[in-house]
Amino acid sequence: MISPDHPLFAGLPGDVSVSFEFFPPKNEKMEAQLWDAIGQLAPLDPSFVSVTYGAGGTTRERTHATVARLVQETDLIPAAHLTCVGASKGEIAEIADQYWEAGVRRLVALRGDPPPESGGTFVPHPEGYASAAELVEGLARSHDFDISVAAYPEVHPEAASAEADLDNLKRKLDAGAARAITQFFFSTDAYFRFLDKALAAGITAPILPGIMPVTSFAAIRRMSGNTEIPGWMVALFEGLDERPGPRTLVAAVAAADLCRRLYAGGVRDFHFYTLNKAEQAYTICHLLGLRPKA
Structure with missing residues (x-):
C-alpha cells in the first residue's frame, strides 16, 4: 500500500507509449495552432498520431493534406481516419490508394458520424x-x-446491448484490425471491466484507453453519450468553465490521475484526444514520467 505521504506522481519511470489525435484545421489560425501542438508533442516520440475525418467526409481534403504533410515534413507515423459515411466502396478504395501512395501505412477505420442533415441516423451509401x-x-x-x-467501454449509444457492441468490436478485429482505441471515459473500473469482458469474448488485441482532458465541462457533458460522469468530477469542475486558466490546470491533473490509476492496473499504452492543444497532453505525459527524446 502506498503511504499517504507518498507524492502523487513520484517514481513513475515513464515506461509508457503514447499516441495523439488531431483534427484537420479549417483556417490559417487553426493550422498554426495544429502545427504548434504537433511541434510540442513530437519530442515525446509518440507511436503514431491520428488525424480525424469529419462527419459525412466533410474534411476529406483537409485530412489528406494534414496527413501528407506529416509524412513529408516530420518523422511521425500518421494514421488517417476513414469512415463509411457518404462514400461508395470505389471512392474509399481510391482514397486508400492515395494514402498508400503517399506513404501512409496506418488507418483508423470507423463507421463514422452521420452528417447533421441525416437527422442523426446512419444510412449506408447505396x-x-x-x-x-x-x-x-x-x-x-x-x-x-x-x-x-x-471501442466503447460503456457501450456505443446506438448499440442494442453491451453484448451486441462487444460482438461488433470482435467482428472489426477479426476482419483485420490490429487494435482498438476506446471512446473517452472517466472510470477506471469501467475500462478494466470492459477488458475482462473483451478477453472473455476471445478478444486478445490491444485496447488502448482514449484519454480526453477536459477543455470545457459543458462540452464533455454534450459529448458523453453513454459515458458516466462521476459526481466527484462534477464537483471538481464546478464553476471552472468561466475560469479557463484554473480549469486547464485541474483538467490536466485529473486526467493524469486517471492515467496513473490505469498505469497501476498494468496499462502502458495511452491515446490522447488533444483537440489540437498540446499543453494538457504534454503535462499528463510529463506527470507519468515521460520525457522528450533527444
Whole structure:
C-alpha cells in the first residue's frame, strides 16, 4: 500500500507509449495552432498520431493534406481516419490508394458520424460499406495497412446491448484490425471491466484507453453519450468553465490521475484526444514520467 505521504506522481519511470489525435484545421489560425501542438508533442516520440475525418467526409481534403504533410515534413507515423459515411466502396478504395501512395501505412477505420442533415441516423451509401467491420475488411484487402478501430467501454449509444457492441468490436478485429482505441471515459473500473469482458469474448488485441482532458465541462457533458460522469468530477469542475486558466490546470491533473490509476492496473499504452492543444497532453505525459527524446 502506498503511504499517504507518498507524492502523487513520484517514481513513475515513464515506461509508457503514447499516441495523439488531431483534427484537420479549417483556417490559417487553426493550422498554426495544429502545427504548434504537433511541434510540442513530437519530442515525446509518440507511436503514431491520428488525424480525424469529419462527419459525412466533410474534411476529406483537409485530412489528406494534414496527413501528407506529416509524412513529408516530420518523422511521425500518421494514421488517417476513414469512415463509411457518404462514400461508395470505389471512392474509399481510391482514397486508400492515395494514402498508400503517399506513404501512409496506418488507418483508423470507423463507421463514422452521420452528417447533421441525416437527422442523426446512419444510412449506408447505396454502394458503400454498411459497417466498420465491412470497411476494415475492404481496407485490409486493398493494402497491408495497420488498422485501428473504435471501442466503447460503456457501450456505443446506438448499440442494442453491451453484448451486441462487444460482438461488433470482435467482428472489426477479426476482419483485420490490429487494435482498438476506446471512446473517452472517466472510470477506471469501467475500462478494466470492459477488458475482462473483451478477453472473455476471445478478444486478445490491444485496447488502448482514449484519454480526453477536459477543455470545457459543458462540452464533455454534450459529448458523453453513454459515458458516466462521476459526481466527484462534477464537483471538481464546478464553476471552472468561466475560469479557463484554473480549469486547464485541474483538467490536466485529473486526467493524469486517471492515467496513473490505469498505469497501476498494468496499462502502458495511452491515446490522447488533444483537440489540437498540446499543453494538457504534454503535462499528463510529463506527470507519468515521460520525457522528450533527444
